[in-house]
Amino acid sequence: MGKHKSHVQIVFVLPFIFPFQNYSFLKLKYLFKIIIIYCSVFNYFSCAPALRDTSHKKNDRANRVYKIVSGEKNQIRVLLSEEQKPASLTVSGTYKFISDDEEIGKVKNGDVLKFQINNGGTNVKFGSRELGGIIFLLQPVDSESVILFSGKKYSGDFLLVYGDNNRLLVINRLSLEEYLLGVLPSEMGVKPNQSERGEALKAFAVCARTFAEMKKAKGNTYYDITDDVRDQVFGGSGNFTELDKKAIIETTQEVLEYKEKLAEVFYHSACGGMLEDPANVFSGKVDDYLIAKKDGDENPNCEISPTFKWEESYSQSELLKLLKAKKLITQKQRVIKNIEISAVFTSGRVKELRINFANTEDVILPSSEIRNFFMRRDKKGILRSSLFSLSKEIKNGELIKVTLSGRGSGHGVGFCQWGAMNLSSKGKSYRQILDFYFPGCTIGKIE
Structure with missing residues (x-):
């Protein structure tokens, strides 16, 4: 009270400045009633707060939301859903x-x-x-x-x-180690009786922890990481095996570092025998420890993968349907004469694909669009990889069918999950596995 300057000023002229003896008892009684009323009014206005700037309320709300959502240092916030x-x-x-x-x-x-x-x-x-x-x-x-x-x-x-x-955001906030218990079984899928793959699980635990820490450093107001393939797949709690738990405990707080900073880690299911240069897949600067090279000296490490070899076939009508769906051609009748690989990277992955038409311009698909263009026939997603060759059936100058014979699953950069599991089965330690896929990196610990 009294610290806020009032915007209303009341000036009182008090009758009791005159001598009381000039008033009768009734007049005095009336006078004191007036004084009480005046004092009440004065007290009301003198204690009224000043008009205040409310522009900070919006920021206060944002700060309040952030305080509730942010959580503790050792926690991570996982976006499960973002829908209307x-x-x-x-x-x-x-x-x-x-x-x-x-x-x-x-x-x-x-x-x-x-x-x-x-x-x-x-x-x-x-x-x-x-x-x-x-x-x-x-x-x-x-x-x-x-x-x-x-x-x-x-x-x-x-x-x-x-x-x-x-949009309504649904977010799970939990400790980083609890989070990893939901990532390892979803990403690696090692069964309880496959203890020979334990070192691969440990290597992946270090990768997944490193990736999560990087995402935390870049997180937005509400969450740090998504629960799907945009980041890394998180399947919730309760699905982990004792092997998953053991891998996380035995690598507690361990992360991959390069030049004393968190390493930029990438991983994929199976490289098909050739690791890819990240510059051919991702934009921006990537450190030089991620390079294109063979995944193994003799036989590829990931040859045990069920997707090490695969095939996808498409008829002319199916190709035209895909082209129209991607708005690469108009709805007018077209005839495909040929389809060919016009450029490859040193890894053998397709850099550019050219589709020839009769009496019209070619359509050229760059490497960044190829996998999204060829949807899988089983309707389970995009093309497994861009490491493929073509075999074609052409009749009377018209393409009848094209078959893609490919290897591997994923972009091929960094850690090959199936390759790591094979290396683990051959007796390699998790440190040796990480050294193979991330040469020049070291293992550090987060606080």
Whole structure:
């Protein structure tokens, strides 16, 4: 009180400056009533706060959201979903339920929470209650509690945030080591009875931890990393084997470094016998320890991969359909005369593909577009790799069918997962495996 300057000034002329003896008892009684009223009015205005600048409120909200979402230093925030459609999750165990930094109670085993975007925020329904807010946080009261979401189990904290572009962000926040327990089985898929591949798991644990730390350093306000192939696949909790757990424990805090900084790590399923130069795949500067070379001196290390060799065939009509879908040609009738590889990288991967038409210009596909153009026939994604050769059936100057005979799966840069598993089976240690795929790098520890 008294520290804020009032915008209203009241000037009082008090009648009691005159001698009281000039007034009767009734007049004095009336006078004191007036004085009390005047004092009340004066007290009201003297304590009224000044008009304040409210422009900081938006920043305060952003800071509050960041404080709730950011978590601890050893935690990572994984984006599970970013949709405009509603989200539903089920509680197994007990969780504190926090709305916009205020705890509003607990949700318990079997409770179902339904979230949806509504008027610039998020609404949640559970039981007979309905709440609105910008951010909701579920914190487990013990290590046994999990959240069921989209058919998977998740440990740690669960965040639902009203994000940009009117989208509901579903985020799992957990310790880095817990996170790796959900990555190793999803990315490597080593079975419990395949202990000979344990060193490959350890090597990959170091890679995955390094990648996660790099993503944390670049993370945005709400999350650090996605749960899919855009970053690395995270399948939630509860699917790991003892081999996965052992690999993470025995490499605790270990990361790959190059010149005393976190190394830039890339990995893929199977290189097909040839590792690729990252400059042929990714834009920007990449350190020189990632180079194109053979994956093994004699037989390729990844020859044990089920996708070491593969084939995909396409008829003329199927190629035309793909070309139209990618808007590389118009809907007008076209005839493909030929398809040919017009340039390759030193690794043998296709650098440029040319499609010849009758009476019209050729279509040229650069390396960056080839895998996305040839969708797999089993409808399970893009072409496995760009390491392939062509065999064609041409009749009367018209392409009838083309067959791609390829090797490997993925971009071929850095750590070859199937190659590492074979090296592990041959007795190589995880340090030797990392030295082969990332020559010049060393193993360091995060704090």
